[in-house]
Amino acid sequence: MRKLQFHPCGNFNETYEQELTIFETDYGRLSMLIGLILLFAVVPFISSAYILYIINIIGIYAIAAIGLNLLIGYTGQISLGHGAFFGVGAYSAAIFATKASFPFIIAVPLAGVITAIVGMFFGLPSARLKHLYLCIATLASQFILEYVFVQWEGLTGGAAGISIPSGSLFGIDLGSDRNFYYVIFFCFAVMTWMAVNLIRTRYGRAFIAIRDNDQAAEGMGIPIFQYKLLSFAISSFYAGFAGALFAYYMISITPEPFNLWLSIEYIAMIIIGGLGSIPGSVFGTVFIITLSEILSNITEFLMNISPSISGAITIAPLREFIYGLAIILFIIFEPKGLAEVWRIVRSSFRLWPFSY
Amino acid sequence: MEFFFQILINGLSIGFLYALAALGFVMIFKSSSVLNFAHGELMAIGAFVFLVLSTWAKLPIWLAFIITLAGSFSLGFIIERFFLRPLIGEALIEVIMLTVGLAIMLKGLMLFIFGGDIHSYVDFLPQTLTFHWGAIEIPGVYVATFIVGLIFLGLFGFFFKYSSQGIYMRSVADNQPAAMALGVHVRRVFAMSWAIAALVCAMSGIVLGIINGINVHEVSAVGLKVFPVVILGGLDSIGGAILGGLIIGVLETFTGGYISSGLREVIPYIVLIIILMIKPYGLFGLVEIERV
Numbered sequence: 001m002r003k004l005q006f007h008p009c010g011n012f013n014e015t016y017e018q019e020l021t022i023f024e025t026d027y028g029r030l031s032m033l034i035g036l037i038l039l040f041a042v043v044p045f046i047s048s049a050y051i052l053y054i055i056n057i058i059g060i061y062a063i064a065a066i067g068l069n070l071l072i073g074y075t076g077q078i079s080l081g082h083g084a085f086f087g088v089g090a091y092s093a094a095i096f097a098t099k100a101s102f103p104f105i106i107a108v109p110l111a112g113v114i115t116a117i118v119g120m121f122f123g124l125p126s127a128r129l130k131h132l133y134l135c136i137a138t139l140a141s142q143f144i145l146e147y148v149f150v151q152w153e154g155l156t157g158g159a160a161g162i163s164i165p166s167g168s169l170f171g172i173d174l175g176s177d178r179n180f181y182y183v184i185f186f187c188f189a190v191m192t193w194m195a196v197n198l199i200r201t202r203y204g205r206a207f208i209a210i211r212d213n214d215q216a217a218e219g220m221g222i223p224i225f226q227y228k229l230l231s232f233a234i235s236s237f238y239a240g241f242a243g244a245l246f247a248y249y250m251i252s253i254t255p256e257p258f259n260l261w262l263s264i265e266y267i268a269m270i271i272i273g274g275l276g277s278i279p280g281s282v283f284g285t286v287f288i289i290t291l292s293e294i295l296s297n298i299t300e301f302l303m304n305i306s307p308s309i310s311g312a313i314t315i316a317p318l319r320e321f322i323y324g325l326a327i328i329l330f331i332i333f334e335p336k337g338l339a340e341v342w343r344i345v346r347s348s349f350r351l352w353p354f355s356y
Numbered sequence: 357m358e359f360f361f362q363i364l365i366n367g368l369s370i371g372f373l374y375a376l377a378a379l380g381f382v383m384i385f386k387s388s389s390v391l392n393f394a395h396g397e398l399m400a401i402g403a404f405v406f407l408v409l410s411t412w413a414k415l416p417i418w419l420a421f422i423i424t425l426a427g428s429f430s431l432g433f434i435i436e437r438f439f440l441r442p443l444i445g446e447a448l449i450e451v452i453m454l455t456v457g458l459a460i461m462l463k464g465l466m467l468f469i470f471g472g473d474i475h476s477y478v479d480f481l482p483q484t485l486t487f488h489w490g491a492i493e494i495p496g497v498y499v500a501t502f503i504v505g506l507i508f509l510g511l512f513g514f515f516f517k518y519s520s521q522g523i524y525m526r527s528v529a530d531n532q533p534a535a536m537a538l539g540v541h542v543r544r545v546f547a548m549s550w551a552i553a554a555l556v557c558a559m560s561g562i563v564l565g566i567i568n569g570i571n572v573h574e575v576s577a578v579g580l581k582v583f584p585v586v587i588l589g590g591l592d593s594i595g596g597a598i599l600g601g602l603i604i605g606v607l608e609t610f611t612g613g614y615i616s617s618g619l620r621e622v623i624p625y626i627v628l629i630i631i632l633m634i635k636p637y638g639l640f641g642l643v644e645i646e647r648v
Binding site for chain 1: 391439442443446447448449450452453454456457458459460461462463464465466467468580583584587618619621622625626628629632633636
């Protein structure tokens with residue numbers, strides 16, 4: 001067996017393969033393996049039901065956040081409608097499951113495809129223009145889709161929503177948190193693997209070229225319109241896929257969760273995690289969901305110690321304030337997000353005691 | 357027919373309000389090409405400061421109005437200085453994200469202080485303002501909106517046309533490097549445009565508060581409606597913003613009056629998508645042609 005490779009002091013890429021490699025060192029590959037083993041064999045057995053629920057939610061949101069990062073972080077196109085696309089996925093999965101009684105394994109990817117088509121429709125007018133137009137068009141799509149969720153009662157059940165029978169996969173019932181945990185994190189691992197590799201293909205490199213300079217990209221022969229639309233479709237597919245998982249996990253869905261606030265939450269996740277970084281999307285999701293759980297626990301705690309202030313303090317505004325502050329601070333002081341913080345911490349350990 | 361005219365008048369008044377709100381937006385976009393997502397929140401801040409001063413502290417209305425406008429003006433300066441200036445030269449996407457962050461931070465702060473309820477001002481408009489024309493009645497608030505709006509549009513017209521500061525702002529909007537080469541202090545112009553935009557926001561927030569009562573959620577929803585307005589009118593055209601505001605306002609009230617009230621909130625965004633499909637630079641927007 002060859003010796004494990006550690007990080008060299010600098011970038012010494014001699015071939016294109018070296019530049020394209022996912023794990024710069026064997027150490028990275030090893031830690032991913034350990035992480036996967038922990039994720040699948042240890043975490044579901046040691047965590048309590050509440051923790052498991054939060055981890056499941058993190059997994060679902062992380063899939064959608066990776067999709068948004070492919071769009072914003074890698075292609076440089078801003079979307080403010082990711083929450084609504086997440087909702088489109090949830091609703092299509094719910095409709096497939098109840099009206100057409102499709103099995104879980106077909107309904108979820110199909111929901112992703114439907115969302116990708118819806119996303120492409122809204123991306124169509126704006127992908128022709130520079131990025132701020134996509135941002136505005138997706139804002140419009142957010143409101144239009146919310147309206148559709150509430151008003152198209154024949155299909156979406158209006159404000160009452162839809163209840164979904166719990167899915168089953170290969171004869172195993174997915175009603176329990178632990179069974180669903182495996183589904184979510186299997187999907188999560190596959191989707192992450194796909195996203196990481198997508199960036200290494202010609203498509204991913206074209207996305208990055210468009211982000212960095214769209215005119216230069218066009219000059220190099222990248223058909224910008226098709227690639228922007230493709231990026232938008234992929235991002236919507238991720239959102240829809242995650243939304244479908246969310247619908248199955250939540251058993252019943254209503255239009256409320258899929259509002260503009262959810263879209264902003266996704267944006268907060270990827271900015272705090274790190275734009276243009278797949279691990280960053282996951283870090284950001286963990287950060288935001290944990291923060292929101294901690295804040296709601298604090299509010300609950302305050303309510304318990306003195307009921308008189310429970311009326312004065314409500315969780316939502318405090319949460320909004322902290323998210324907003326976090327977005328601003330990260331943009332001003334660490335635009336590359338937690339992923340960069342993580343890299344700095346790692347390299348300062350690696351280079352200790354001579355940090356140069 | 358009466359119903360028709362009443363709706364038309366309501367629509368025009370709301371449209372005028374949108375036009376005022378869009379004016380501040382276009383001003384920021386024109387001079388610094390920043391899409392400001394915190395627009396509605398700036399409006400809400402102005403409205404709430406006026407609420408505190410006029411209704412809670414019981415200051416005279418004119419004094420409260422002046423203090424509010426002065427406060428918003430300095431708030432615009434502060435926002436530009438502390439949040440936007442560190443990002444000069446950064447990618448546009450980060451600046452847009454920053455305004456999104458600013459929006460939710462300010463919204464959270466206001467919800468925390470004032471809660472999500474509807475507040476209303478003391479009734480200070482004289483009843484004589486109410487205008488009757490046959491059976492059609494124009495409420496006093498709308499007349500006041502119209503008058504105040506016209507005064508401010510006129511003032512801004514003069515400001516941009518004749519004052520040196522206004523001419524600097526137009527020059528920066530037109531061609532930033534050229535303005536810089538001619539000795540215009542571009543950073544000061546950015547700060548100035550944010551300050552003026554915040555002032556305009558505060559004013560439209562106050563007017564909105566007089567008409568509908570102030571509620572954080574509602575005001576920030578109106579703030580987002582400037583997007584359909586400016587897309588319709590052209591992102592960088594002040595005349596377009598006014599016309600776009602009137603069209604969107606009328607369209608909204610007609611949809612609400614004749615079709616359904618649910619559709620009313622969405623129709624501006626449907627128009628937005630249609631406009632982007634057929635005439636992406638709006639009615640009066642500058643068509644940017646980029647060739648490679």
